[in-house]
Amino acid sequence: MKQWPQFLQASVFAMLMAAAGLMGSQAHAQEKSIVVASTTSTQDSGLFGYLLPIVREKTGIVVRVLAQGTGQALDTARRCDADVVFVHAKSAEEKFLAEGFGVKRYPVMYNDFVLIGPKDDPAGIKGKDILTALQTIKAKGAPFISRGDRSGTNIAELALWKEAGIDLAKDKGPWYKEIGQGMGAALNMASASNAYVLSDRGTWLAFANRGDLAVLVEGDKRLFNQYGVMLVNPAKCPSVKREPGQQFIDWLISPAGQGVIAGYKINGQQLFYPNANDPNA
Amino acid sequence: MQDFTDALHTAAALIVHFDAELRGIVVLSLGVSLTASICAFVIGSPLGMALAIYRLRGRGAFIVVANALLGLPPVVVGLVVYLLLSRSGPLGSLGILFTPTAMVIAQTALGLPIVIALVHRITVDIWATYGDPLLIDGASRLRAMIPIMAIGREGLITAFLAAFGRAIAEVGAIIVVGGNIRGYTRTMTTAIALETSKGELSFALALGIILIILSMTVSALSLIFGRALTSR
Numbered sequence A: 001m002k003q004w005p006q007f008l009q010a011s012v013f014a015m016l017m018a019a020a021g022l023m024g025s026q027a028h029a030q031e032k033s034i035v036v037a038s039t040t041s042t043q044d045s046g047l048f049g050y051l052l053p054i055v056r057e058k059t060g061i062v063v064r065v066l067a068q069g070t071g072q073a074l075d076t077a078r079r080c081d082a083d084v085v086f087v088h089a090k091s092a093e094e095k096f097l098a099e100g101f102g103v104k105r106y107p108v109m110y111n112d113f114v115l116i117g118p119k120d121d122p123a124g125i126k127g128k129d130i131l132t133a134l135q136t137i138k139a140k141g142a143p144f145i146s147r148g149d150r151s152g153t154n155i156a157e158l159a160l161w162k163e164a165g166i167d168l169a170k171d172k173g174p175w176y177k178e179i180g181q182g183m184g185a186a187l188n189m190a191s192a193s194n195a196y197v198l199s200d201r202g203t204w205l206a207f208a209n210r211g212d213l214a215v216l217v218e219g220d221k222r223l224f225n226q227y228g229v230m231l232v233n234p235a236k237c238p239s240v241k242r243e244p245g246q247q248f249i250d251w252l253i254s255p256a257g258q259g260v261i262a263g264y265k266i267n268g269q270q271l272f273y274p275n276a277n278d279p280n281a
Numbered sequence B: 001m002q003d004f005t006d007a008l009h010t011a012a013a014l015i016v017h018f019d020a021e022l023r024g025i026v027v028l029s030l031g032v033s034l035t036a037s038i039c040a041f042v043i044g045s046p047l048g049m050a051l052a053i054y055r056l057r058g059r060g061a062f063i064v065v066a067n068a069l070l071g072l073p074p075v076v077v078g079l080v081v082y083l084l085l086s087r088s089g090p091l092g093s094l095g096i097l098f099t100p101t102a103m104v105i106a107q108t109a110l111g112l113p114i115v116i117a118l119v120h121r122i123t124v125d126i127w128a129t130y131g132d133p134l135l136i137d138g139a140s141r142l143r144a145m146i147p148i149m150a151i152g153r154e155g156l157i158t159a160f161l162a163a164f165g166r167a168i169a170e171v172g173a174i175i176v177v178g179g180n181i182r183g184y185t186r187t188m189t190t191a192i193a194l195e196t197s198k199g200e201l202s203f204a205l206a207l208g209i210i211l212i213i214l215s216m217t218v219s220a221l222s223l224i225f226g227r228a229l230t231s232r
Helices: A003-030 A040-044 A047-059 A070-078 A090-098 A130-140 A152-163 A183-193 A201-206 A242-253 A255-262 B002-017 B020-053 B059-071 B074-085 B100-136 B141-151 B153-168 B172-178 B188-197 B201-231
Strands: A033-038 A062-067 A084-087 A102-118 A144-146 A176-178 A196-200 A213-217 A224-232
Touching (some): A040 A183, A040 A201, A047 A062, A047 A242, A047 A255, A070 A084, A070 A090, A070 A152, A084 A090, A084 A242, A090 A102, A090 A152, A090 A224, A102 A183, A102 A201, A130 A152, A144 A183, A152 A196, A183 A196, A183 A201, A183 A213, A196 A201, A224 A242, A242 A255, B002 B201, B020 B141, B020 B153, B020 B201, B074 B100, B074 B172, B100 B141, B100 B153, B100 B172, B141 B153, B153 B201, B172 B188
Parallel strands (some): A033 A084, A144 A196
Antiparallel strands (some): A084 A224, A102 A196, A102 A213, A102 A224
16 A cells, blocks of 8 residues: 555654663663652752752762652652652651651751732731631631641641641531642732632742732741651662662762852842751750 | 733743753653653554454444543543552553653553544544445455545544644653653643742743644644545
């Protein structure tokens, strides 16, 4: 049949293009690489975009980041699909360790959470401490966006409601919107619906769709946000790349790594404060 | 409106500059989607034709299932592939979770029902006219597939393009099985999702414009190729 040569030619060409595309990406698999399950804040703030090329230059390790939120990241590690976890919910991290999935927890850096809301602050919470602010939001039924996704920020948010004496299961109403998504999505929603939302400062500083949103509550010591890193336990997960994983962790907590973290700034403002040498962190 | 005009300007600037990261994302998107739609086509076309040509017991059930799978939620496919490929899953030792290969598998699974259903439909119509004459001429049902393919070649191209369209537009499934890893499993669609979550709406729209241009190019090339076939 006369059409066959063209058809075959075109199919072969298409498959070569596709294979070339795939081979180009599969070539990476030959390098020293690790999978790090991390949060959306470390990605959306731009930290990893800044940090990882430097890591590759200094250690030769290609770090593949899954930006999933703390809860999901730890679950990914429990399924042995990650080599390292880099998250920010100490209680969840310690549970992970206690279950035997982590080798050791190293504090890396901290920043803080901020309560974001519409500039004109209809609930009148600006400048209050965080617990009073949350109580006021609930009392006035002001719209509040919750991540609802077991992320570090979500875990912190739920702990703050509890500390404010509010039982969400009983007291939540249509004003409390759980969206089950990342920080960026929550901020987008808050921007579009003039609602209040708890965010980590890093993501907020890098966020580009602020609309009428502004920081209304900050500086409360309850808003402290600590990040920790752990190697997934090779005893539980034989596929874990122990050496490059530990090498990445060692670099993060080294003076060089800590210096790079401190050097990450947006518009001159530092986003993360290294504290690997703080034993209580 | 400002977002849309900004997006157009950003898209133009991105295309002109075409930096390495954008190039990587475009090549990966095309590579994964073309591979997946070609696989779906190669596997699905014979199945679709066989469903129309052979009189099998339970054929009706097969056809119902194939058409029902058109409504298969992509994120469910993503989840199933993820659980299969996870280290703690049955195919974990392959180590292909969070790689482009996993994305191809998920997209092939999504494109397969489309190809089977469309090719089946085309073949039924062609077979109604040409089936008996071909069999009378002495062709076996298997060999009859070849002239059927030739007669229905434009429909086959449409089936391929439908599978490709499904693949290039996919987000949910490939974020789950690919992980949206920068420089490795980040495609146009997952980059758009990411930029949206960073509030970079104009940039996300600009990427979307580029994606649509890519899709149109593939579609145009396929249809030109199809016309070249027909004119012979």
